[in-house]
Amino acid sequence: MTGTFLGMPAFPQAAAAALRDGRLRANLRHATHTIRDKRARAVAELDDWAELRAAGKAIKDHTLRHLDRYLVQLEEAVAAAGGAVHWAADAEEANRIVADLVHATGETEVVKVKSMATQEIGLNEALAAEGITAYETDLAELIVQLGDDRPSHILVPAIHRNRAEIREIFAERMAAWGRPAPADLTDSPAELAEAARLHLREKFLRARVAVSGANFMVAETGTLVVVESEGNGRMCLTLPRTLISVVGIEKVVPTWRDLEVFLQLLPRSSTAERMNPYTSLWTGLGPSKGADGDGPSAFHLVLLDNGRTAALADQVGRQALRCIRCSACLNVCPVYERAGGHAYGSVYPGPIGAILTPQLRGITSPVDASLPYASSLCGACYEVCPVAIDIPEVLVHLRERVAEQGGHPLERAAIAAAGYLFDHPAALAAAERLAGRTRALHPRRLPGPGRAWTDTRDLPQVPAEPFRDWWRRNRS
Amino acid sequence: MRVALFATCVNDALFPATAVATVRLLERLGVDVDFPAGQTCCGQPQYNTGYRQACEPLVRRTARAFAGYEHVVTPSGSCVAMVRDNYPRIGARAAADGRGTELAEAADALAPRVHELTEFLTDVLGVEDVGAYFPHTVTYHPSCHGLRVLGLGERPLRLLRAVRGLELVELPGAEECCGFGGTFAVKNAAVSAAMAEDKLAHALGTGADVLCGADNSCLLHLGATLHRRGEALRPLHLAEILASTEQHPWRPS
Amino acid sequence: MTSRESILARIRAALADPAPAPEQPIPRDYLRTHSPDDPAALLDLLHHNLADYRARVHRCTEAELPGALAGLLAERGSRTVAVPPGLPPAWLGAAAVTAVPDDGTLTAARLDTVDSVVTGCALAIAETGTIMLDGGPGQGRRLLSLVPDHHLCVVRAPGQVVASVPLALPRLDPARPQTWISGPSATSDIELDRVEGVHGPRTLEVLLVEG
Numbered sequence: 001m002t003g004t005f006l007g008m009p010a011f012p013q014a015a016a017a018a019l020r021d022g023r024l025r026a027n028l029r030h031a032t033h034t035i036r037d038k039r040a041r042a043v044a045e046l047d048d049w050a051e052l053r054a055a056g057k058a059i060k061d062h063t064l065r066h067l068d069r070y071l072v073q074l075e076e077a078v079a080a081a082g083g084a085v086h087w088a089a090d091a092e093e094a095n096r097i098v099a100d101l102v103h104a105t106g107e108t109e110v111v112k113v114k115s116m117a118t119q120e121i122g123l124n125e126a127l128a129a130e131g132i133t134a135y136e137t138d139l140a141e142l143i144v145q146l147g148d149d150r151p152s153h154i155l156v157p158a159i160h161r162n163r164a165e166i167r168e169i170f171a172e173r174m175a176a177w178g179r180p181a182p183a184d185l186t187d188s189p190a191e192l193a194e195a196a197r198l199h200l201r202e203k204f205l206r207a208r209v210a211v212s213g214a215n216f217m218v219a220e221t222g223t224l225v226v227v228e229s230e231g232n233g234r235m236c237l238t239l240p241r242t243l244i245s246v247v248g249i250e251k252v253v254p255t256w257r258d259l260e261v262f263l264q265l266l267p268r269s270s271t272a273e274r275m276n277p278y279t280s281l282w283t284g285l286g287p288s289k290g291a292d293g294d295g296p297s298a299f300h301l302v303l304l305d306n307g308r309t310a311a312l313a314d315q316v317g318r319q320a321l322r323c324i325r326c327s328a329c330l331n332v333c334p335v336y337e338r339a340g341g342h343a344y345g346s347v348y349p350g351p352i353g354a355i356l357t358p359q360l361r362g363i364t365s366p367v368d369a370s371l372p373y374a375s376s377l378c379g380a381c382y383e384v385c386p387v388a389i390d391i392p393e394v395l396v397h398l399r400e401r402v403a404e405q406g407g408h409p410l411e412r413a414a415i416a417a418a419g420y421l422f423d424h425p426a427a428l429a430a431a432e433r434l435a436g437r438t439r440a441l442h443p444r445r446l447p448g449p450g451r452a453w454t455d456t457r458d459l460p461q462v463p464a465e466p467f468r469d470w471w472r473r474n475r476s
Numbered sequence: 477m478r479v480a481l482f483a484t485c486v487n488d489a490l491f492p493a494t495a496v497a498t499v500r501l502l503e504r505l506g507v508d509v510d511f512p513a514g515q516t517c518c519g520q521p522q523y524n525t526g527y528r529q530a531c532e533p534l535v536r537r538t539a540r541a542f543a544g545y546e547h548v549v550t551p552s553g554s555c556v557a558m559v560r561d562n563y564p565r566i567g568a569r570a571a572a573d574g575r576g577t578e579l580a581e582a583a584d585a586l587a588p589r590v591h592e593l594t595e596f597l598t599d600v601l602g603v604e605d606v607g608a609y610f611p612h613t614v615t616y617h618p619s620c621h622g623l624r625v626l627g628l629g630e631r632p633l634r635l636l637r638a639v640r641g642l643e644l645v646e647l648p649g650a651e652e653c654c655g656f657g658g659t660f661a662v663k664n665a666a667v668s669a670a671m672a673e674d675k676l677a678h679a680l681g682t683g684a685d686v687l688c689g690a691d692n693s694c695l696l697h698l699g700a701t702l703h704r705r706g707e708a709l710r711p712l713h714l715a716e717i718l719a720s721t722e723q724h725p726w727r728p729s
Numbered sequence: 730m731t732s733r734e735s736i737l738a739r740i741r742a743a744l745a746d747p748a749p750a751p752e753q754p755i756p757r758d759y760l761r762t763h764s765p766d767d768p769a770a771l772l773d774l775l776h777h778n779l780a781d782y783r784a785r786v787h788r789c790t791e792a793e794l795p796g797a798l799a800g801l802l803a804e805r806g807s808r809t810v811a812v813p814p815g816l817p818p819a820w821l822g823a824a825a826v827t828a829v830p831d832d833g834t835l836t837a838a839r840l841d842t843v844d845s846v847v848t849g850c851a852l853a854i855a856e857t858g859t860i861m862l863d864g865g866p867g868q869g870r871r872l873l874s875l876v877p878d879h880h881l882c883v884v885r886a887p888g889q890v891v892a893s894v895p896l897a898l899p900r901l902d903p904a905r906p907q908t909w910i911s912g913p914s915a916t917s918d919i920e921l922d923r924v925e926g927v928h929g930p931r932t933l934e935v936l937l938v939e940g
Binding site: 058294 | 756898904913916922
Binding site for chain 2: 011012015016019334335338339372373374375376377378379380382383393396398399400401402403404411415416418419421422423425428432435449450452453455456457458459460462463465466467468470471475476
């Protein structure tokens with residue numbers, strides 16, 4: 001991925017700092033609990049949710065297993081429908097391709113549909129360096145862009161902001177980017193949405209180039225699918241002359257029919273709706289190859305690797321590539337709810353981020369090596385995942401990779417000592433007895449690394465005798 | 477019926493009263509209980525911290541300790557989850573690494589015979605009223621492993637509802653994690669403490685005298701936080717409530 | 730080596746598992762539909778679900794259609810109405826409006842000044858409250874149903890109403906550009922609270938025509 005987040009502190013430090021921000025904690029708590037309950041109701045409406053989930057998992061696993069074949073099939077279908085397909089090994093190459101395509105149109109502005117892939121590669125910054133301004137058009141992305149901020153949620157990048165903060169950002173910053181906010185703007189969500197509508201409409205009407213991602217790509221037909229709510233996606237996909245879609249290679253599904261599974265799983269898991277307000281599906285330039293004036297007259301698909309093939313090589317970790325970016329796992333995660341998205345140091349926060357980021361970026365930086373531990377393994381994420389990614393399993397697997405590359409010396413020593421005791425029951429019993437006899441001397445607070453426990457908790461009182469001694473006295 | 481008690485290392489060393497209560501409860505229900513002395517720890521803390529290979533001797537040891545028992549009973553949902561979910565994984569990985577199938581066979585042979593206490597009572601013995609008496613107000617925290625990995629569902633609550641004298645009050649946000657998570661409690665101490673704070677706010681809000689759980693690791697973390705804060709709410713394992721009778725009522729240790 | 734070749738090579742190397750698990754067929758035992766096979770009940774369900782996501786829903790017969798459209802446009806005060814090619818001329822026969830027909834050259838800027846757009850649709854899904862446009866006759870180019878602030882969509886029952894997503898997909902042509910619409914434009918970006926009305930039409934009216 002890009003350097004946007006380089007130099008981030010490890011997760012525990014960033015999370016501790018976030019926890020001290022009472023307003024952030026209240027914003028996150030309110031938002032995640034709201035959507036959590038709604039999702040549960042939307043899912044409960046379908047009697048066959050478990051079967052849909054199993055099908056979604058199986059389709060994605062099958063696709064990943066034959067990914068080379070399906071990508072080639074997709075490429076042929078897109079080309080046959082008048083689209084051009086480009087392959088980008090990493091962020092730098094993807095950014096280069098997009099910048100060159102924009103330069104070739106002679107334009108210096110692009111409008112953007114919310115896209116995780118372009119966030120991941122830092123496209124906006126790369127385009128800015130080439131003299132091209134990228135305008136985010138999703139409401140939350142607009143809030144982040146105007147606030148010179150970073151996204152903290154996959155679906156709702158400005159989830160860390162409440163309505164009062166958003167009002168302030170619009171009132172202060174919109175003028176610098178285009179049409180100013182109305183002078184009498186209040187913090188009612190309807191008024192804030194209206195301000196965004198007016199601000200962005202002039203950009204939509206004059207834009208000649210759009211950049212999008214895609215939720216799904218259908219190999220057999222060459223169809224791309226964008227799922228959205230606001231209509232900014234439709235504006236970008238329909239009005240400009242040139243459309244450039246940057247999509248991760250794992251977004252392909254084999255058949256048109258497979259959409260019947262994912263277009264049921266995604267909306268209910270994501271925004272907790274039976275169906276999201278707008279779903280756009282397009283195949284290249286359409287039956288007229290762009291001659292009918294419906295939509296763009298040039299379409300480019302940039303297929304992005306950027307670490308995905310490395311994740312694919314990990315037999316346990318590759319299940320993270322099933323992810324359809326619904327963010328249900330973020331909304332139920334007790335750690336995300338308290339730490340917030342920024343602590344994860346990546347555009348992919350929350351449980352899915354904790355297994356995706358270290359696989360895409362590797363585990364060399366302090367923040368990336370700390371991500372697999374950013375979970376109590378409570379399993380709420382796995383329970384809600386619509387494609388059954390066993391996130392706890394992958395977290396533990398990645399912890400193993402961190403431990404293998406050195407881990408923490410004290411921790412290794414403790415594991416070794418415990419390993420000895422637990423494989424020598426007599427020694428274990430002796431240690432337990434010693435602890436029992438000296439229990440009056442035990443402190444309630446520990447120095448050094450033990451402070452992490454005793455900052456908020458006392459040490460437990462050690463009993464006078466361990467259970468195995470009671471058994472020996474009473475039963476054997 | 478003869479069963480083996482898997483006391484678990486946490487109960488053996490820190491909560492012997494829970495293991496004693498489990499023995500007394502099972503014996504009261506007519507079950508003969510053995511405590512195979514070769515047992516120690518299931519390896520969960522090591523496994524969850526990323527030291528899979530360090531668990532292999534413990535998989536072997538645990539499987540050997542309980543060989544020959546049709547039923548192994550343990551008052552710890554998370555240790556059952558470790559044996560049921562992760563032992564087969566550890567075995568399969570060892571086999572995939574070319575180190576033979578012996579570990580996988582040991583894991584697969586043990587996993588289906590290990591029962592969490594409430595599963596054993598309701599599913600194997602088929603009882604819900606165990607003849608217990610516990611005249612206190614109780615709220616129940618279903619630990620994550622019991623709730624989501626084992627799918628214990630209503631079992632613990634059905635057992636509690638049948639206890640004479642016990643008033644059960646619902647814990648709001650019961651399904652949310654308490655923040656223990658093994659080494660998570662020290663590696664991410666600030667988040668862990670914040671989770672405990674919210675869990676305890678719910679528990680204290682119920683007005684209950686006792687915070688009941690079926691996993692002492694969660695109660696260790698919550699109890700240590702309550703102790704630091706000087707709260708009167710008492711953490712207590714379900715086995716100790718079910719072992720309590722009018723003749724031998726529970727007494728604080 | 731091109732990036733295309735190197736990515737495909739990396740994929741093939743990544744998938745070279747020493748002992749791959751045998752591949753199972755994809756389980757498709759989920760339901761084709763969640764609703765009884767009853768056209769009247771399906772129409773009611775579509776009505777309910779459209780309304781639940783804040784579309785305004787009306788019903789009429791084929792004979793009442795021109796009068797109903799005229800009434801809705803008058804009620805809104807619409808004077809200019811964008812008209813896609815292939816819209817049956819009778820539909821707007823009773824409406825006192827200036828038709829702005831699309832011959833393929835209407836610009837977004839021009840559409841931004843019309844009061845309403847009237848379209849038909851390809852299909853509607855009852856269980857999700859979704860209308861589906863595929864650019865066919867009476868639907869037109871995608872921008873027609875996007876830029877005007879008021880979209881009036883006619884759905885003919887029972888022919889255009891299906892129960893579920895799995896029953897809808899086989900009836901759609903993947904080659905055609907499609908827009909699936911479930912209620913008016915909305916956002917949940919402020920505190921995950923749903924607000925209707927952002928960039929797409931802020932008012933979606935659906936006229937269910939029985940007959």
